[in-house]
Amino acid sequence: DGGITQSPKYLFRKEGQNVTLSCEQNLNHDAMYWYRQDPGQGLRLIYYSQIVNDFQKGDIAEGYSVSREKKESFPLTVTSAQKNPTAFYLCASSIPASHSNQPQHFGDGTRLSIL
Amino acid sequence: EDQVTQSPEALRLQEGESSSLNCSYTVSGLRGLFWYRQDPGKGPEFLFTLYSAGEEKEKERLKATLTKKESFLHITAPKPEDSATYLCAVREGNTGFQKLVFGTGTRLLVSP
Numbered sequence: 001d002g003g004i005t006q007s008p009k010y011l012f013r014k015e016g017q018n019v020t021l022s023c024e025q026n027l028n029h030d031a032m033y034w035y036r037q038d039p040g041q042g043l044r045l046i047y048y049s050q051i052v053n054d055f056q057k058g059d060i061a062e063g064y065s066v067s068r069e070k071k072e073s074f075p076l077t078v079t080s081a082q083k084n085p086t087a088f089y090l091c092a093s094s095i096p097a098s099h100s101n102q103p104q105h106f107g108d109g110t111r112l113s114i115l
Numbered sequence: 116e117d118q119v120t121q122s123p124e125a126l127r128l129q130e131g132e133s134s135s136l137n138c139s140y141t142v143s144g145l146r147g148l149f150w151y152r153q154d155p156g157k158g159p160e161f162l163f164t165l166y167s168a169g170e171e172k173e174k175e176r177l178k179a180t181l182t183k184k185e186s187f188l189h190i191t192a193p194k195p196e197d198s199a200t201y202l203c204a205v206r207e208g209n210t211g212f213q214k215l216v217f218g219t220g221t222r223l224l225v226s227p
Contacts, residue, residue, distance in 0.1 A: 004158075031213065042119065042217035043159075043202075050212055090158050094213055103149055104215065106158035 002027045004107035006091050012115045013078065013085060021076045021110045023091035030096050032074040033104060036060060037088040046089075049074055050096065078112060086113050117142045117207050121218035128225050131192045136221045138203030139185040147206040148186050149215065150179050152199045159202055162188075193225045 004025045013019045025032065031050050035043040045058030049068040063082025068074055074093075078085045088111050092104040122137045140148065147166055151159035163172040165181040172179045176197065178189040188201055200222045204215040 006158075040219060042219050043204075043215075044217075045214065048212060048214075056212075092158075103161040103164055104213065105161060106151075108158045109156070111156075 004091055004093055004105060006089075006107035006110050008110060009108070011110055011112045013112060014115050016080045018077055018079050019112070021078070021089055021091075021112070023074045023076065023107060024072055025074075025091075025093045025105075025107075026072065027093055027105065028071075029093035029105075030071070031094045032068070033092040033094075034058070034064070034066065034074070034076045035090045035092065037090055037109075043090065046076065088112075117205070117216045119203055119205055119216050119218035121201075121203050121221050123221060124219070125222040126224070128190075128193055128223070130194055130225055130227050133189070133191045133193070135190070136188040136201055136223070137185060138188070138218055140203075140205045140216075141184075142205050142207045142216065144207060145205060148181055149204045149206070150186070150188055151202040151204065153202055153220070154199050162201075190223070193223075195225045195227050198223055198225045 007022045033048045034046040037043050044060050046064050047058050047066045049055035052071050055066050055068050065077045088109050090109045091107045094104040095102045119140045150162040153159045163179040168183045170181050176191050180187045200220040202220045204217045
């Protein structure tokens with residue numbers, strides 16, 4: 001079945017540590033996105049990528065980094081510069097923006113906590 | 116600034132008790148309004164896309180409608196398995212990519 005796989009489901013970060021969240025999709029989508037979800041807030045966009053080897057900052061990119069070396073993969077690194085990393089992280093994908101009637105599809109998220 | 120406001124924050128219904136969830140938005144150039152369902156600990160699951168005022172979409176017990184300033188998600192004769200958080204998102208027209216602005220959601224609990 002086609003879908004988006006995020007791993008791990010739970011992740012713990014120590015002070016000063018960088019951690020990487022995995023996102024893999026087999027939907028053949030060109031565009032991929034990372035969101036952060038906090039209680040009482042809407043999903044907020046961290047980074048997005050419309051094609052391989054290209055990505056752009058979203059609304060809250062500080063303290064995060066991404067890469068897009070393959071169409072299927074869009075890993076997110078939460079760096080030690082992100083002072084409040086505890087949140088639920090969601091990866092999504094979609095076909096290109098020119099097809100505006102197509103929705104974004106989401107993975108089942110990674111919950112990151114501080115040790 | 117583009118905004119999406121959902122109400123109520125939480126809603127408790129008895130099984131079979133119909134109701135509606137509201138999503139009001141202010142966006143420059145709406146290019147789509149999306150409804151998602153999110154279960155605890157899971158990612159959002161796509162339900163509907165609406166584009167123009169007057170448009171309606173239906174799926175089982177759910178019906179979504181759209182006006183120029185708001186959308187409603189009507190739930191007819193809900194069942195306990197409809198319990199979830201329902202998210203609304205709008206795609207704004209000023210960007211070249213599919214940027215979505217999300218509301219904070221409505222938590223729905225349907226009791227047997």
